[in-house]
Amino acid sequence: xxxxxxxxxxxxEDGLRLDGRKVDEMREVEIEAGILPAADGSAWVKHGLNVAxxxxxxxxxxxxxxxxxxxxxxxxxxxxxxxxxxxxRIRPGYNRRSREISKVTAESLESVVLVERYPRSKIxxxxxxxxxxxxxxxxxxxxxxxxxxxxxxxMRDLIVGVAxxxxxxxxxxxxxxxxxxxxxxxxxMGILPTTGEIAFLQMDGDLSIEEYNTCVEYNMxxxxxxxxxxxxxxxxxxxxxxxxxS
Amino acid sequence: MVELVxxxxxxxxxxxxxxxxxxxxxxxxxxxDIKLETNCLYNAEGSAKVTWGETIxxxxxxxxxxxxxxxxxxxxxxxxxxxxxxxxxxxxxPGPPSPESIELGRVVxxxxxxxxxxxMDSLCIIPGEKVLGxxxxxxxxxxxxxIFDACALGAIAALRTAIVPAERFDVGEDYxxxxxxxxxxxxxxxxxxxxxxxxxxEEELGGNERIHITLGDEGHLHSLxxxxxxxxxxxxxxxxxxxxxxxxxxxxxxxxxxxA
Numbered sequence: 368x369x370x371x372x373x374x375x376x377x378x379x380e381d382g383l384r385l386d387g388r389k390v391d392e393m394r395e396v397e398i399e400a401g402i403l404p405a406a407d408g409s410a411w412v413k414h415g416l417n418v419a420x421x422x423x424x425x426x427x428x429x430x431x432x433x434x435x436x437x438x439x440x441x442x443x444x445x446x447x448x449x450x451x452x453x454x455x456r457i458r459p460g461y462n463r464r465s466r467e468i469s470k471v472t473a474e475s476l477e478s479v480v481l482v483e484r485y486p487r488s489k490i491x492x493x494x495x496x497x498x499x500x501x502x503x504x505x506x507x508x509x510x511x512x513x514x515x516x517x518x519x520x521x522m523r524d525l526i527v528g529v530a531x532x533x534x535x536x537x538x539x540x541x542x543x544x545x546x547x548x549x550x551x552x553x554x555x556m557g558i559l560p561t562t563g564e565i566a567f568l569q570m571d572g573d574l575s576i577e578e579y580n581t582c583v584e585y586n587m588x589x590x591x592x593x594x595x596x597x598x599x600x601x602x603x604x605x606x607x608x609x610x611x612x613s
Numbered sequence: 614m615v616e617l618v619x620x621x622x623x624x625x626x627x628x629x630x631x632x633x634x635x636x637x638x639x640x641x642x643x644x645x646d647i648k649l650e651t652n653c654l655y656n657a658e659g660s661a662k663v664t665w666g667e668t669i670x671x672x673x674x675x676x677x678x679x680x681x682x683x684x685x686x687x688x689x690x691x692x693x694x695x696x697x698x699x700x701x702x703x704x705x706x707p708g709p710p711s712p713e714s715i716e717l718g719r720v721v722x723x724x725x726x727x728x729x730x731x732x733m734d735s736l737c738i739i740p741g742e743k744v745l746g747x748x749x750x751x752x753x754x755x756x757x758x759x760i761f762d763a764c765a766l767g768a769i770a771a772l773r774t775a776i777v778p779a780e781r782f783d784v785g786e787d788y789x790x791x792x793x794x795x796x797x798x799x800x801x802x803x804x805x806x807x808x809x810x811x812x813x814x815e816e817e818l819g820g821n822e823r824i825h826i827t828l829g830d831e832g833h834l835h836s837l838x839x840x841x842x843x844x845x846x847x848x849x850x851x852x853x854x855x856x857x858x859x860x861x862x863x864x865x866x867x868x869x870x871x872x873a
Binding site: 498499 | 654655656657660667668669671673674675677694696698699700701702703707709710748750752754755756757781814
């Protein structure tokens with residue numbers, strides 16, 4: 368890990384983190400569904416200082432034809448960071464990092480969407496990170512789940528992106544920028560909140576088995592909290608729709 | 614595939630135009646409602662979100678310290694780019710920047726640059742060695758028509774509320790960027806045979822030419838662009854220029870009201 372343990376104090380004397388959070392406390396999360404009129408489904412998620420927007424288009428015809436699957440639809444995910452989303456400007460365009468994140472995000476979404484309902488089709492999921500402050504891939508997954516649901520696409524469950532990690536030999540939930548840069552480990556997960564299954568998993572750093580288990584426990588707890596916010600956002604959206612139509 | 618829907622739509626647009634009506638009930642020179650929010654993005658030194666009818670764009674300003682161009686050793690630089698990523702609508706596809714997005718970025722860039730609202734000399738830190746570069750990036754999130762005006766509004770609003778992060782570059786204290794003017798853009802599209810202000814996505818499907826006019830504080834012209842197939846007469850231009858004079862002043866007022 369960059370910097371490494373010992374360079375920068377990340378825990379205060381009173382055991383709280385630099386931003387005042389407890390070790391198992393996540394940053395504040397706000398979710399809104401249906402915010403992009405051009406899209407078939409969309410979501411906006413603010414997670415701490417991260418802001419992600421997701422648009423879903425489809426199901427639509429999959430082309431070129433070689434990407435078609437006879438028995439299911441393909442999910443085409445693009446995770447992208449806006450040039451102004453980070454402290455140093457990012458040159459527009461795809462890079463290795465965003466390609467990898469797009470790939471594993473697509474695969475995790477394919478595990479919850481009832482893809483067999485739409486043979487030979489494609490669902491486009493466009494994740495745009497407008498402000499990045501550690502944990503954007505998780506925020507993207509949380510947003511994608513709400514956007515897919517908003518588009519009316521049948522799913523087994525929603526999916527929630529959360530991360531736990533380790534700073535100063537202490538397991539903490541939901542790393543912020545400093546903790547991500549100078550901490551010892553990061554474990555992002557995509558969790559199906561109803562069943563507790565895991566559809567997305569990455570990790571880097573150094574964790575003991577015990578620490579890993581604590582990370583999973585924290586992530587599961589956070590996933591349930593965020594799940595409630597996802598459902599609230601969708602309910603608000605549908606109440607709005609009903610009012611609009613009556 | 615024959616584009617059947619645009620063909621049918623064109624007939625309808627023509628019929629509406631003959632009765633001096635528009636597809637969404639607006640009058641000819643009536644704009645959709647505009648909501649402008651500034652300082653809405655963490656990490657951008659200046660930012661704006663524009664909700665223009667159902668069109669949504671974000672603009673973000675970033676600064677960099679760089680070596681000046683050899684022919685302008687004591688001047689900073691300004692660059693404005695727009696991205697039409699697939700998030701913006703069903704018709705947008707992934708890939709390298711499209712001619713449309715390049716045109717969009719460049720037309721907005723010209724309007725701001727040519728108005729002279731940024732004093733390039735003031736961006737010099739050490740002549741010949743260090744100057745500030747300003748980068749405005751525009752991100753279109755929902756294209757429901759007239760992204761040009763929305764992008765131009767977002768760009769100038771983000772610029773006008775930008776703070777130069779001098780501390781981060783070790784060149785003094787942070788300070789607000791000096792922007793001496795508020796150039797704004799007004800676009801007109803030929804719909805059903807006549808020009809209208811602020812065409813929506815359905816009206817744009819008609820596919821006729823559009824004219825973009827950027828005016829500065831004294832109503833001076835700073836950038837003009839005609840896009841898509843079609844011609845217009847000087848008399849038509851005179852008419853829309855008059856509308857633009859009034860409309861651009863209103864838009865500038867909206868931007869300037871953000872700073873208070």
